Amino acid sequence: MGLKAVFSGALLAASSVVAHPGHHEKVYAHAALPLERKSLDHCSEHFSQPEFVERTVEIHGREFARLRRELGLEVEESPKLSPRDYISVSKINHKSNKVVTTGMDLATLFSDAGACMLMPAVDQGPLYVKGEQVRKNITENELGIKMTLAIQVVDYKTCKTVPNAYVDIWSSNSTGIYTGVQGYPGMGDPNDASILKGTALRGLQPTDDHGVAAFDSLLPGHYDGRASHIHAIVYLGATKQPNNTVTGGKASHIGQLYFDQTLIAEIDKNTPYSKNKNKIMQNTADFLFMQGANGDDPIVRYALVGKTLSEGVFAWIRFGVNTAANKAVNPAAFMTDKGGVMNPTGPVSQIPKGGWGFGRLARAIKGGRNSDEE
Template identity: 45%
Template sequence: MVQLTQALAAALLATAAVAHPGGNVNKEILRRQAHLDHPQRRNVQSCKRSLVDSGWVREQHMRREARLHELRVAAGFAKEHELVRRDPAEVEEEYGAAAACTLDPESTEGPYWVVGELIRQDILTGEKGAITHLDINVVDTTTCQPVTNAYVELWGCNSTGVYTGVQARGNGDGSATAIATNALRGVQPTGQNGTASFITVIPGHYVGRTNHLHTIIHHGAQLLPNNTIRGGSISHVGQFYIDQNMLQQVEATAPYNTNKQAITTNARDMLFNMGRQGGDDPVLKVSLIGKTIADGLYATIDVGVNPNARQNPQPVNLWTANGGIPVPNSPWTGYPDSCRNCGFGGGRPPRKA
């Protein structure tokens, strides 16, 4: 598996494709390869027996079934007494066939991470799209126990491929209009089952990347009076993806179908391909709440982390009451033209002839 992965990494590096408009993902590929080659690497699959024997897999399966049914009842697509359950034994048997990664960064934080986001479950802030109720389960792969009292940070672009809280060439029209909003960004604590829940949208696409969500897992952070967090450590920096068939259906709906940027499919996205190596599965499990995407979606994913790992992602902006403001000396400042993390090998892009 390692030899196959290294061959894939070499092929992807040779293509020198962009991660964001004007950027380059060579650095991210190398970081992902280092994760896959780490001798102490473990994923959720490593904990399958413990999670099944403890009853956690069965409990989470039943909780997720109940949550989806609750959403369907609330939307008028089911009656309270109509809950039909799948045999938990089948779920236990299948669990861990593929699972999210751990220990080292699954991927980069990217050029649009904004620190200081609010603790909130509903991060829509008026954005339209395929409304998604997302449950993220966090598992400690060193103890095979759910991670409680951590904070899960989530952010993604809107349905037309624009990130809020930042201004950069290639981020939409490059104007400052998105700086004033923190839509589709937020933080949630993990509960007793290791679950953090959000209400967001399926992200749109933009040049060079398939549709994806970003996440960061915080441990030991302090909750501040202004409903943000500070301090602690970060164990995981990752990205979540959506099945291509579901993406095609989403992209055919409004406002996604107004997005004129070039589409990159999962199969052609190098970070997606690297993310699925080594038995990992960064793809959300998505269910329709009603009959169509417009009726809403319910999505779940399990993320394995080593809480003792230490990652050091770098934000570009800080969220304030006045919108996003630059973080001094950020390696992403000036993206994609002049930042320290820009271009090939993390340096400046080559000059045009």
Template identity: 65%
Template sequence: MSLKNILASALLAAAPAVAHPGHKDVVPQGPLYRRNLDHCAGKFQEPEFIKRTVEIHGSELARLRRSLGIVEKAKISPRDYLSVSRIDHKSNKTVTKGMDLSTLFSDSGTCVLTPTVDLGPLYVKGEEIRKDITNGERGVPMTLAIQVIDYRTCQVVPNAWVDIWSSNSTGIYVGVQGYPGMGDPNDASILQGTTLRGVQPTDNHGIASFDSLFPGHYDGRATHIHTVVYIGATRQPNNTITGGRAAQIGQIYFDQSLISAVESLPPYNTNRMPIVQNVNDFLFRQGANGDDPILRYAYINPNNLADGIFAWIRFGVDVNANKPVNPAAFWTENGGVMNPTGPVQPGGGFFPGFPGFPGGGWPWPWGRRRAARAAGAQ
């Protein structure tokens, strides 16, 4: 036993005798409770626990200063993209395939409005309602759970519809024809692709979940997943949704350390396109200035990333919002059809949200380089 523990034991034993001379204490039987909080270390390191602790201590300090007549001007310090990028979002939760997903969100933080960011030029509207969106492709399995919260009331939003899409493990989107770097622009069969695209309803806990794959990277963007949340849409007999309002348009990201670990595995490691760090992605910076768009996650098998991950995130949405949506293509009963007024047009077009830039959505040098590589590969 260490000197520290010996002294602590001596003090505990002596305390009752000093306080109550002549009193004989009854020593409780049974297991002793832990006298330290080492077992709570994981909880104490969770970002939201730290955030709440800082807020509570800060409010107490402010109260004591006010009692002394010290008045300070309130300071608003929202999250910024650099601080968000430094948070370790890996969780020590035990996750299983059949678990109650609502338990993932027991410590997911406060209710804030999730910023709306660019829809992107590769959205296909009308995708099918389905949980498994992998289509048998290779990659690191990922179950993704998204909880939708009304940011005004902080109540969960059941019966919303979450639409997601992302690139596959080697950085390719299917479902849109003619976008530079996404296959042969003359190959119409890419319009029939639905891999990593799908729609799910939120349950009574406001949660929609997908069996997906960790997305691959591509030149010019950090690794990400696109999302749209529809309110008031209607399920159709052909297993799609129509109507409703797009209350949220977002993009979600991953810890850079997790991206590096995944990219070391096949088939991700066959992708030779440069990896863009989160902090160098302008849309990540937009989404992370005031919010945290990085997924929390846990390994399904703590000893093997290749066995897959659970990932989760909470969206605070304005349920009354109606965001404009201009898809690149539509999924119909006859397969995919390009949108004649969409952001991807043969021989040109404009990047949505950045009017005046010609070139089919590739106004920057990295886009032109990628388009040139794609043309050379044909």
């Protein structure tokens, strides 16, 4: 019996200022946090309906099976799978010890998709590049542990999935470096304009009819001042252009995804992560993680694709978004048909010349930002 059949049978049987200065990030002091800081608990009945669970499991299962086939593994095999205030969230083991076997209820794996719900107002970060390509595989030539990340977007008010949204993600590489932005301290030679050509680990994907967008990427590396994370923006109403980019629409969600501390420790035992000399910041010491995890769980659930971490990871999470929101986005740079161009009013362009002092840099970025308050 194939994995898809196993999924089907089992389901039928079961019912910010973010600044990275040096790389110490600081959150802009917003006048007020969003009035609605809810979890998706009120959607639990809807999310547990057999049809909803079946579709979610089918989509995630298809991605999981694809990754195993790429390793030359039979989809019937039984790989060990690893599963869900900020202190309690940090203690959750998001890696399940369940084993996939024929006839098991896989809904117990994928039905708990997490809920990255209406995070407190956080800027998109100083290293966002607008205008990247719509593409599933964003690894390019970067080295690291492969990760397929599935993000499901749902309307937190109606609990219904949101199709035809565009999810935009970006992250650092295995040694904590972001591509695509020139002049940011710690991210290469500030005078090297060729950095603007970098597009690795950046891209967009549309959500399907069940609100799911999936990316083939890499597990990100860490850098001094931030916990390991991935940035994400959800655009509603955007239009795909002939050059494979999107324009228009509104940013309904700006957030960041995190990883179990135990997983990060295992990642750092592998090359090239082991060559990363940056200090590791614990999730519980990262202010942005604290914001996201107070009343919510922004840590991805994950499963090993093969028998070891080095063979890759499949990770998933659910975003609850306010479809009426329209958050301001202020990119550091724009990717155009002629290459990358720095945004003259973006956060990196506001860094004063002649010094990278944390206080001076934070004040400069704060003074030049657009807030994402609604």
